[in-house]
Structures are given as C-alpha cells and as structure tokens.
Amino acid sequence: MSRALPLLAGLALSIGAVASGFLIGANHLEGAQLAARWTSRVGLPVFLIAYLASSLHKIWPGDLTRTFIRRRRQWGLAFAWTHSVHLVALIYFLTIAGMPPEAVTILGGGLAYVMIYLMALTSNNWSMKKLGANWSRLHKFGIHYIWLIYLLTYAGRLEDPSLQHIGIIGVGLLILALILRIVARWRKKLP
C-alpha cells in the first residue's frame, strides 16, 4: 500500500461527502446539513482502520493487516483531515442555520478536536522520542476519547426514528471495534 493511499482516500471521501450533500439536499441549508453529517460519517472507516490496525494484525496476521500497521500513521493523518473538513462543514451549517451548538457539544467535541490535532502533530519519530512513555499515553487516551465521542453521537441517533438505523450501524461498529481491541490484548497475554 502506497504512503499516499490513506491521504488520497481521506481526500476523496471528504470531497465526495461535501459534493453529495449539496447535490442531494433539497435546498442549500439541507445540503449544508448533509455535508456536515456525511463528512463525519466518512471519517468513521478511516478512524476504525487507525484504531484497529495493530489489533487486526494480532488476530489475523497477514500481508493486508501488516500494511495497515505500516501505514497507521497515514491513516491517522487522513482521519485528522476528514475531521478538519467536518469542522469547516459544521461551522458553515450552524452559521447559516443560526443554530449555536450546546455547551456540552462544544466542550466534548472541542476536546476531541484538541486530541485529534495533538495526535496529528505528534505523529512523527521526533515527537515519539521526545515524549517517551507519554507519547503512548497521549495516543491511547486520544484514540479512545474520539471513539467515545463517535459512540455518544451515534447513540444519540438511536432516539430519532428517521436516523435510528444509522445509530444502530454506528454503535454496532464501534462496540465491535472495542471487542476486537480487547480480544487482541487478551491474546497477547496468553502464554
């Protein structure tokens, strides 16, 4: 897998999410809402590859899972890109809708953005060396915090009859991903 592939995939997914949102939305406002929604949705598979790369390789060692590990840094950066597009899209939507977000969303989602950018900025050998054990603490906390924000967002969809199916798929994928991480960790501990 080429180094550029994860970033190109992130770029194509984000452009596709914004373009299809505005094409499918019945008017400009609905288009902006769909673009905000879909820019985060397309980030989920990118996030899950970065979140699961090493667990998948522990459970199913092979060429494909090895390439996920080798390109994990690029998948993480691709996720930071897709969520930067989500940030621009959601600010645009909330501004034209005249709908300020709730304080809890700004705090919870805002901290997720702090983690996304801290992780992106420290995704290099120099930072790994400088931060030592704190590097893996930062990245472990950050990736699970982002997982939690995704889970809470999709869990919120379960109450909405028109979006319940999206909530079920999102929550299901995230719980399955956590189970795979636990299984991989547990396997490592077996003699």
Ligand code: HEM
């Ligand atoms: C301050 C930060 C954030 C704000 C204000 C915000 C706001 C929004 C808005 C306005 C939408 C569209 C809502 C709609 O469908 O009407 C949206 C969708 C979404 N956001 Fe964010 N967001 C933030 C950060 C995040 C983060 C960090 C994540 C994930 C880690 C996330 C996950 C999602 C998901 C999954 C959806 C779409 C759910 C679906 O597929 O239907 N958001 N967000």
